[in-house]
Amino acid sequence: MDEPVYKKPSGTLAALVWHEVRMRVRGGIIWGGLLGLYSAMIVASYAAVEEQIPQFEQLLEAYPQAILEAFGITSLATPEAYMGGQFFNWLAPLALSFFPILALAGAIAGAEERGTLDVLLGNPIPRWQLVVGGFLAVAISLLGVLAIVGVLTWVPAALLGVELSAGRTIEAVLSLWPACMFFGGMALLCSAAFHRRALAVAVPGVLLFGMYLMNVISGLVEELESIKYLSVLYYYGAPIENGIDWAHFAGVAAAAVALMALAIPVFRRRDIYT
Amino acid sequence: MxxxxxxxxxxxxxxxxxxxxxxxxxxxxxxxxxxxxxxxxxxxxxxxxxxxxxxxxxxxxxxxxxxxxxxxxxxxxxxxxxxxxxxxxxxxxxxxxxxxxxxxxxxxxxxxxxxxxxxxxxxxxxxxxxxxxxxxxxxxxxxxxxxxxxxxxxxxxxxxxxxxxxxxxxxxxxxxxxxxxxxxxxxxxxxxxxxxxxxxxxxxxxxxxxxxDALINKSFRHVRLVFDEPVDPRPFRALEGVRSFRAEGPELSFTLYGDLDRMVKLAARHTLVNMEYERPSLEEIFLTYYGGSGRNNDG
CATH class of the missing domain: 3.40.50.300 (P-loop containing nucleotide triphosphate hydrolases)
Structure with missing residues (x-):
């Protein structure tokens, strides 16, 4: 009989990340495809109304400030501003955050509910690797989703003759990455702490909409302007118009990593139920 | 270990x-x-x-x-x-x-x-x-x-x-x-x-x-004794560890938790036609552990 081997196996984290990325390929293509197609439709709509933009600008001045703030509309004068107001400044972060939220809520609490966690953890994987591996896999998958969205935004623009900056498009999709991963990190922390996937989706979901509202209200009510600093969406900003603020990018990414790091001791301490 | x-x-x-x-x-x-x-x-x-x-x-x-x-x-x-x-x-x-x-x-x-x-x-x-x-x-x-x-x-x-x-x-x-x-x-x-x-x-x-094996062997036995004629069942019933006792004419059946030797010697005083001595299934032993007070009922 083989004697027990007392050394821990190596390469488990890489195997785990590779496995998780593979498991998310189909979902990533669907997410990227749907949001990318929506973005392509916005590009197409810009191409269709480009000549009427000055009239739209006049119309925009008559809009209530609350509406403009809610949808992050600053102007329609350029393709970047149009894309920001229609998609990148509000819908993209709100919708795409649910990709890491759903994925990372399922990484621990979801796997526990489904019953797959017992078999997986029957293997020699430390719990921290399950947390870090899940986070890395979703971070990589999200980059893939963003690449699809970017391609489906810029290629139709080029084909339709819309002068959308490729650089700004890249910056816009890349800026979504830390913001979405922040909410994913929150989902992972909840997934590590609670035994129910629904809670791990609900908490970051409510936080996301809460932060969105804070960002909108801070622009409408002068007395509440300072609450924007509490919202991740403030640090996300309007990257398709203004480019990436790398300090904000790094800060939000660090916050996402911190949430993942916090999930490690939380998961290590808790029991796993059937 | x-x-x-x-x-x-x-x-x-x-x-x-x-x-x-x-x-x-x-x-x-x-x-x-x-x-x-x-x-x-x-x-x-x-x-x-x-x-x-x-x-x-x-x-x-x-x-x-x-x-x-x-x-x-x-x-x-x-x-x-x-x-x-x-x-x-x-x-x-x-x-x-x-x-x-x-x-x-x-x-x-x-x-x-x-x-x-x-x-x-x-x-x-x-x-x-x-x-x-x-x-x-x-x-x-x-x-x-x-x-x-x-x-x-x-x-x-x-x-x-x-x-x-x-x-x-x-x-x-x-x-x-x-x-x-x-x-x-x-x-x-x-x-x-x-x-x-x-x-x-x-x-x-x-x-x-x-x-x-020990769990099965240490436990009770189902005993069925058939004599050539009806016998007085009272000495058998009085044996230590006898439960679920039934006497029908020359046939006695009971569950024995106690000493086998005494039972055999008592039976040998009569003419024995048939004797069945069955160990319980593990199921029965198991039920014994889980029944009644829940304590090990053995012996």
Whole structure:
């Protein structure tokens, strides 16, 4: 009989990340495809109304400030501003955050509910690797989703003759990455702490909409302007118009990593139920 | 000692958990862990694998602490959970390749051999497999890396009788190779067939650990005596340890918990035509532990 081997196996984290990325390929293509197609439709709509933009600008001045703030509309004068107001400044972060939220809520609490966690953890994987591996896999998958969205935004623009900056498009999709991963990190922390996937989706979901509202209200009510600093969406900003603020990018990414790091001791301490 | 627990206690939520469980499993034995659903079998296993942290007491596997050295322990353990699911979209082969990567196993030859013996279909996605077929994949993933210790929680659930038979044969082969098997079950007949020793857990407490034979032999017997003519039943009824006594003409039947010698000598005073002396099934012994006051009713 083989004697027990007392050394821990190596390469488990890489195997785990590779496995998780593979498991998310189909979902990533669907997410990227749907949001990318929506973005392509916005590009197409810009191409269709480009000549009427000055009239739209006049119309925009008559809009209530609350509406403009809610949808992050600053102007329609350029393709970047149009894309920001229609998609990148509000819908993209709100919708795409649910990709890491759903994925990372399922990484621990979801796997526990489904019953797959017992078999997986029957293997020699430390719990921290399950947390870090899940986070890395979703971070990589999200980059893939963003690449699809970017391609489906810029290629139709080029084909339709819309002068959308490729650089700004890249910056816009890349800026979504830390913001979405922040909410994913929150989902992972909840997934590590609670035994129910629904809670791990609900908490970051409510936080996301809460932060969105804070960002909108801070622009409408002068007395509440300072609450924007509490919202991740403030640090996300309007990257398709203004480019990436790398300090904000790094800060939000660090916050996402911190949430993942916090999930490690939380998961290590808790029991796993059937 | 492969598994050793001392005063192992786990309480959680509203569930009872386990209380002061102290058991030892030796290298190379098949240890049956018996108890009805909810008795604490799965809780004990989950503590051994560090899925649950003990409330008090300690547990060691291969002399390693189950909390501090969980990863090293799991590197040497094949585990079949009692209730489990496998990734719906993956086939058995894809799953086994993934687990092989996690364990650093390069050769899947033994996995294919096990799959063939158990009739496991490795080519279809999990979502298309029946419960029994998923159970076969579960068994293969527990055994394919040839671990020194197997922890199997209700391993035959969902398997058809022929596959159960093949599985029990594999367990006997594993014992022959010197591997240790911790076999949790509520199906007593299969435990009786493969286990060297049996631990009985009830209401979260380990009530007895015995060699399987001793557990069966030490317990009561069903006795039926037929004489050539009716005899006075009162001396038989008065024997120590006689229960469920029935007398019908020349035939006496009873359950004997006490001394066999006295009964035989008493019967020898008459002309005995027939004598049946049956050991109880493990099921009956088991029910004895779980019936009435719950104490061991033996002797």
């Amino acid at each position: 492969v598994i050793k627990t001392e005063n192992l206690t786990k309480t959680y939520g509203r569930s009872r958990g386990i209380r002061d469980v102290g058991l030892s499993v030796e290298e190379g034995e098949v240890f049956g862990f018996l108890g009805p659903n909810g008795a604490g079998k799965t809780t004990t296993i989950r503590v051994l694998l560090d899925f649950l942290h003990p409330t008090s007491g300690r547990a060691e596997v291969f002399g390693l602490d189950t909390v501090k050295d969980s990863v090293r322990i799991r590197a040497n353990v094949g585990n079949l959970p009692g209730e489990f699911a496998l990734e719906d979209r993956l086939t058995g082969e894809q799953l086994l390749r993934f687990f092989a990567r996690l364990r650093g196993v390069k050769d899947l030859g033994y996995a294919y051999e096990l799959a063939e013996r158990l009739g496991a279909d490795l080519s279809r996605p999990m979502r298309r497999l029946s419960r029994g077929n998923k159970q076969k994949i579960g068994l293969v993933q527990a055994m394919f890396h040839r671990p020194p210790l197997l922890i199997l929680d209700e391993p035959t659930g969902g398997l058809d009788p022929l596959v159960q038979e093949e599985f029990l044969k594999i367990v006997r082969e594993l014992r022959g190779e010197g591997r240790t098997v911790f076999f949790s079950s509520h199906v007593l007949s299969e435990v009786e067939r493969v286990c060297d020793r049996v631990g009985i857990i009830r209401d979260g407490e380990l009530v007895d650990v015995e060699p399987t």
